Amino acid sequence: MTSLPARLYRALALGWLASKAVVLLVNAVTFPRLHPSRPSLRPRVSLLVPARNEARALPHTLPGLLAQGADEVIVLDDESTDGTGIVAGCLGAQVIRGEPRPDGWYGKPWACQQLWRAASGDVLVFVDADVIWQPGALDAVLHGLEHTGADLLSVQPRQRPVTVGERLLTPLVDNAVLSYFPYPLIGLPQPAASMANGQVMALRRRALEEAGGFAAVRQVVLDDTEFARHLKARGRRLAVALGGPLIGVRMYASYPQSVAGYAKNVLPLHLGSRPLLLLSAVAHLAVYTLPWLVRVPGWRVLRVAGLLERVAANVISGRTRPADLLEGLLGPLTPLLALPVYARALRRTVSWKGRTYPQKAR
Incomplete structure (x- = not known):
């Protein structure tokens, strides 16, 4: 019989991936795309x-x-x-x-x-x-x-990575936007339901x-x-x-640039909370990487879902070339590759383009 912690892990992991799949589906249908059109009246x-x-x-x-x-x-x-x-x-x-x-x-x-x-x-x-x-x-x-x-x-x-190093982390921006924020929420009046x-x-x-x-x-x-x-x-x-x-x-030309670029934003994206940031790092390792190392409860479904999620985000954003679709194979490695991002984000200052700013944390 499966232990209570194992059942809880399976429920939380599958529930998280299922909720992200629902958001991806909603955004596949509702997220607007630019298309060639002209305004009826062109302003200055x-x-x-x-x-x-x-x-x-x-x-x-x-x-x-x-x-x-x-x-x-x-x-x-x-x-x-x-x-x-x-x-x-x-x-x-x-x-x-x-x-x-x-x-x-x-x-x-x-x-x-x-x-x-x-x-x-x-x-x-x-x-x-x-x-x-x-x-x-x-x-x-x-x-x-x-x-x-x-x-x-x-x-x-649309992301246009060129080198292998760019593909390791940079395209994750699409995954973050498309799997966490259902686009219809932007119409709500609450400021918290905002994206830009x-x-x-x-x-x-x-x-x-x-x-x-x-x-x-x-x-x-x-x-x-x-x-x-x-x-x-x-x-x-x-x-x-x-x-x-x-x-x-083409945001960043290499993996180190991706690390530096994401490190300046990842703490604010976690509401300025270092405990929440650490929880996020652990959760991603547990859901996307651990099933490939240990046969945890639900490991087959977790493996498949983790691989398909990034592919789905790429398809929704219009990145459908073979190299773009193959990025899904990076799913199990991504939480490990992101560890330097989390480590830099935990510092008290963040640096970008030769300037240093204090990290505002709670």
């Missing part, structure tokens, strides 16, 4: 790029942005040391030099605050420097903003002005989601869309 649009040491990325991404036909494309050179501003100017963008950060401001919110002040558009689209825009992408974003009536439409770009992706955020100028710009998130590392909550608390509407073939991204 500013494309705004906060850029710190992005000289290597901009030649690959900025030409596609400049070709979108926006009224202005402004790159803020955020105290770069690699010639970012020179590269952006040579490619044809308007470049402004970032001012030194005031006390109490983190890097990206301050860069976006300056871009907001410099822009003249009625719709302001904030774009990370590593995001890749295909022809018609801006029209699709504007159509989505118009169709949903949202004040903030953010886009989840700072890689692409299209904002109506009026809403941003009434919110006071980015001052509300000036000391927040995970500023996108917190900013979305701030807007919803003021009665504003949110929407999110998958970028599909129109908007992609």
Whole structure:
């Protein structure tokens, strides 16, 4: 007879995976996708790029942005040391030099605050420097903003990993978005039911002005989601869309970069709670890795479900090439590969792009 702890483990593990499968199914049906469309009335649009040491990325991404036909494309050179501003100017963008950060401001919110002040558009689209825009992408974003009536439409770009090292952790961002947050919840008025992706955020100028710009998130590392909550608390509407073939991204070029990038966000994603972060690490090891090492109760189902989950998230996001589908085989290894992320996130400070910020924990 199976012991009580074993039965409890099986129930919790299978229940967790089943709940994530339900969320994936809901999002497969309801999560919006960008598609080629034009808005009925095109407003004045500013494309705004906060850029710190992005000289290597901009030649690959900025030409596609400049070709979108926006009224202005402004790159803020955020105290770069690699010639970012020179590269952006040579490619044809308007470049402004970032001012030194005031006390109490983190890097990206301050860069976006300056871009907001410099822009003249009625719709302001904030774009990370590593995001890749295909022809018609801006029209699709504007159509989505118009169709949903949202004040903030953010886009989840399609991941475009190149190396094996990138595939180890980077694509997990899609799994996190698609298996934990049922998209219909975004329509609820509660600020906690908010989601946003700072890689692409299209904002109506009026809403941003009434919110006071980015001052509300000036000391927040995970500023996108917190900013979305701030807007919803003021009665504003949110929407999110998958970028599909129109908007992609190559976030990190290696496994070490993925570790550093995720480490800055993982504690805020766990509500700033170190005990919850540790519990998450243990739970992922117990559900996804342990069944491959020990024949725990339900091990067959747990193995199959763990492999299929990541494949399902990739398919929903539109990543269906053989190499993308084979990423599912990494399922048992992922909790082990993520341990350095958890270890860095437990530190009292977090570093990114040469700047160090305190970790706000409870």
